[in-house]
Amino acid sequence: MATDINLNRLAVFVTLVQAGSFTAAAEQLGTSKAMVSQHLAKLEEELGMPLVLRSTRRMSLTDAGQRFYDDCARVVADAEAAVMRLGECRDTPMGSLRIAAGGDHGPLIVAPALAAYVQRYPQVRPELVVSDALVDLIADRFDVAIRVGSLRDSTLRSSRLADMRECLVATPAYLGAHGTPSVPEELGAHRWVALTVLPSPTRWTFTDAAGAKTVVQVHATASANSALAVHALVMEGMGLSVLPDYMARRDLAAGRLVHVLPEHALPLGGIYAVYAGQPTVKVRSFIDLLKERMAAA
Missing domain, CATH: 1.10.10.10 (Winged helix-like DNA-binding domain superfamily/Winged helix DNA-binding domain)
Incomplete structure (x- = not known):
């Protein structure tokens, strides 16, 4: 036979x-x-x-x-x-969903969205890996990575989730003690908390309502390699700094922080979902949920 x-x-x-x-x-x-x-x-x-x-x-x-x-x-x-x-x-979204996100937006943006996602799709088992290192999606077997700022040239695909605005902030106590800058040129005389992972942590470009740009050089009196750490130092009155809007939003609304020079805009960034190849239904549905939440924020 x-x-x-x-x-x-x-x-x-x-x-x-x-x-x-x-x-x-x-x-x-x-x-x-x-x-x-x-x-x-x-x-x-x-x-x-x-x-x-x-x-x-x-x-x-x-x-x-x-x-x-x-x-x-x-x-x-x-x-x-x-x-x-x-x-x-x-x-139908089901199975494991492995997500990479940075140390600031991972806990602040991705983790709350994942909780809502699992309520909507209980057959999905999410794993959130928080790291400021730029992960290799394919080698490290990630379904999607959430990245903030400007994307590097890549063969990966991406979906823009939302705009990311940067805010110049300080505590009311700091401004009460040191004065509130009225123009960008006055920032050079102020204490500054620098985020060292940025390409130019002490050089900033501001644009006024008429479109005129002003480049200022600030002087760091404290620094940190994490946006969350910079936020904590600013909240302790160490000086001014620039924070992403999603990190500063609640403190601004509660009056714990003050938006300094609000009429002068900083460069607009983005929040992106990055993935390799054609996205699966669980990746697409997670991206859709993130967009919904960010549009409502």
């Missing part, structure tokens, strides 16, 4: 038995009666024994055919179930 059986013929055989005739099986399979007969004949040849007894009016299974059908029906049913489960995975 041959050991290499064409599995397609098993499906034809199961359909034939369940349909009850060659004609009905051909209709279900979208093929000809002769083709169904050829598949059966080849299968019997490969197995080395007859499976179906044929007459001009009816067909019946041999004893071996009955036993073989019982086993084949289970195989075909399992295969159909596997295809159905795969289709559900394609159409």
Whole structure:
């Protein structure tokens, strides 16, 4: 008996038995009666024994055919179930979702969104990896990375989630003690908390309502390599600094921070979802949820 059986013929055989005739099986399979007969004949040849007894009016299974059908029906049913489960995975978010995000926006933006996402799609198991290092999505097996600022040239695909505005801020206590700058040129005389991971942490460009740009050089009296740490130092009255709007928003609304020089804009950045290849349904749905939340913020 041959050991290499064409599995397609098993499906034809199961359909034939369940349909009850060659004609009905051909209709279900979208093929000809002769083709169904050829598949059966080849299968019997490969197995080395007859499976179906044929007459001009009816067909019946041999004893071996009955036993073989019982086993084949289970195989075909399992295969159909596997295809159905795969289709559900394609159409419904489920399984693991591995996300990379930076040390500031990971806890502030991504983590709250993930909690809402799991409520909406409970079959997803998220894993949030917070790191300021630029991860390799493919090598490190990430589904998506959330990045802030300007994107580097890359072969990866991206979706812009929202604009990211930067705010010049200080505490009311600091401004009460040192005065509030009225023009960008006055910043050079103030204490400054610098974010050292920026390309130019002490050089900033401001644009007024008329579009005129002013470049200022500030002097750092304290520095940190994390935006969260800069935020903490500013909140302690160490000086002025620039923070992303999503980090400063609550403190500004509560009056714990003051937006300094609000009529002078800093360069606009973006918040992006970055992924490799065609996004899966779970990646697309997570990106959609992030956009919803950021639009409502």
